[in-house]
Amino acid sequence: MAMAKARLFKVLRWSGGGLLAMALLAVLLVYGLSQRVIATKYDVQGQDLALPTSPEALLLGEKIARTRGCVGCHRSDAGGRQFIDDWKLASVAAPNLTQLVHERSVAELDRSIRQGVRDDGRSVIIMPSAMYHQLADAEVAAVIAWLRTLPRIERDFGERSFGPLARLGFALGDFKTERMVIPEYPPLDASTSDPVGKGKYLVHTTCTECHGADLGGKNRPRAPDLVVAAAYSPDNFSTLLREGLAQGGKELKLMKTVALTRFAYFDDEEIAAIHAYLSSPEFLATRQ
Numbered sequence: 001m002a003m004a005k006a007r008l009f010k011v012l013r014w015s016g017g018g019l020l021a022m023a024l025l026a027v028l029l030v031y032g033l034s035q036r037v038i039a040t041k042y043d044v045q046g047q048d049l050a051l052p053t054s055p056e057a058l059l060l061g062e063k064i065a066r067t068r069g070c071v072g073c074h075r076s077d078a079g080g081r082q083f084i085d086d087w088k089l090a091s092v093a094a095p096n097l098t099q100l101v102h103e104r105s106v107a108e109l110d111r112s113i114r115q116g117v118r119d120d121g122r123s124v125i126i127m128p129s130a131m132y133h134q135l136a137d138a139e140v141a142a143v144i145a146w147l148r149t150l151p152r153i154e155r156d157f158g159e160r161s162f163g164p165l166a167r168l169g170f171a172l173g174d175f176k177t178e179r180m181v182i183p184e185y186p187p188l189d190a191s192t193s194d195p196v197g198k199g200k201y202l203v204h205t206t207c208t209e210c211h212g213a214d215l216g217g218k219n220r221p222r223a224p225d226l227v228v229a230a231a232y233s234p235d236n237f238s239t240l241l242r243e244g245l246a247q248g249g250k251e252l253k254l255m256k257t258v259a260l261t262r263f264a265y266f267d268d269e270e271i272a273a274i275h276a277y278l279s280s281p282e283f284l285a286t287r288q
Contacts, residue, residue, distance in 0.1 A: 034167035041121035042179055046111030049141040051148070057138075061146030064139045066265045068132065068206060069258075070097075079153030083126060090166045092126055093157035101147040109144050116178035123177035125160070128209040130182045135205055136190035184213040199277025202270055210258075214286065222254045227287045229278035237275045241266065 052058070065071055065078075073094040075081050080096035101109060104119060111117050116129030132140075162170070169175035185208065188201050203226070207215060210223040217223040229237060236247050241263040244256025266274070277283055 030164075030167055030171045033171035034162065034169075037170045037177060037180075038125075038162060039122060040177075040179075042115070042117045042123065043121070044111065044115045044117055046107040046109065046113075046115060047137065048105070048107040049110055049137055049144070051106060051141050051145040052138075053145065057142045058146045058149060060139065061142030061144070063265050064135070064143050065146060067262050068135075069128070069209065069262055070143065072261055073127070077153055078147060078150050079155045080157060082157060086163065088163045088165050090125075090160065090162045091158065092160045094127070095157065096153060096155050097147050098150050098153045101144060102152075106141075106144060110140055113140055113143075116182060123179035125177055127178060129178045130185050130213070131205055131208045133182050133185055134188040134190065134201075139190075181213070186213075195273045195276040196280045196282060197277075198270075199273035199275070199280075200282075202266075202274050203277055206262075206274075210254075215283075216287075222252075225287070226278055227284065229275060230284060232275070234272060234275055238268070238271050241271050241274070 052061075071078060073081075073083065074097050075094075078097040080094050082091075082093045084090045084092045104112075108119055112119070112124060112127070112129070114129060114133050114135060116124050116127070116133070118124055166175060186204065188204055189197055190201050192198055192201065203215065207226065211217045211226055212223075215226040217225045232240060232247060239245050240247075240252075240255070241259055244252050244259035246252050246255075263271075
């Protein structure tokens with residue numbers, strides 16, 4: 001009996017050690033695979049845009065910053081905020097733009113905004129550079145120029161870090177860096193004056209952050225397929241974008257926040273263009 005117990009304990013020790021070794025290997029594998037994604041450096045450059053100084057251009061910069069959500073993530077004073085602070089997931093901040101715009105060159109700022117690459121060559125993670133990727137030169141220049149007029153805010157954040165859940169997501173491919181998803185976004189013509197073409201530009205540089213590159217809202221909570229817009233009358237669609245109210249007056253909580261803080265800054269012509277594109281045969285053909 002004693003010998004049998006000894007053998008049993010020996011087997012258990014070996015089994016426990018084996019399980020521990022397998023767990024350690026799994027942790028190391030997840031860390032290695034995720035680190036390869038997070039630490040990848042990209043050799044891309046931004047453009048050294050000429051910054052405008054006219055009051056009209058600065059107003060445009062503020063409008064773009066508001067409609068595209070810059071001040072939503074970086075706060076209304078552009079001083080930044082802690083975006084995620086959860087040891088299991090990540091510690092990531094929207095940085096203090098009132099400092100950053102003076103510390104980085106225009107080309108470096110453009111690289112972060114439209115190419116999704118930080119000053120250290122690694123990809124941004126949360127900032128929707130894929131959505132900003134095809135913003136017009138004049139609009140990006142106007143945003144940078146406007147940000148440089150803002151008073152400096154003394155607010156600093158630590159370096160980003162990633163917890164076990166985020167690392168598992170990167171290792172499995174469920175999470176992607178912004179630089180990785182830029183190729184998924186379609187080419188745009190920012191210069192067109194055609195209402196449908198203008199609407200397409202506005203939609204793809206405004207709505208894809210929540211509704212996805214194909215605007216289908218797949219796997220995105222509370223972000224439906226934008227084909228629903230075709231069922232709205234122009235007046236009801238305007239109410240949706242300005243007040244966050246669906247047809248019948250139903251309040252859409254997330255949309256209301258976005259409408260009041262971002263889309264309310266669109267003018268009537270822009271809202272009409274957005275509706276024209278989302279109701280167009282060109283867009284509806286992508287849903288078949």
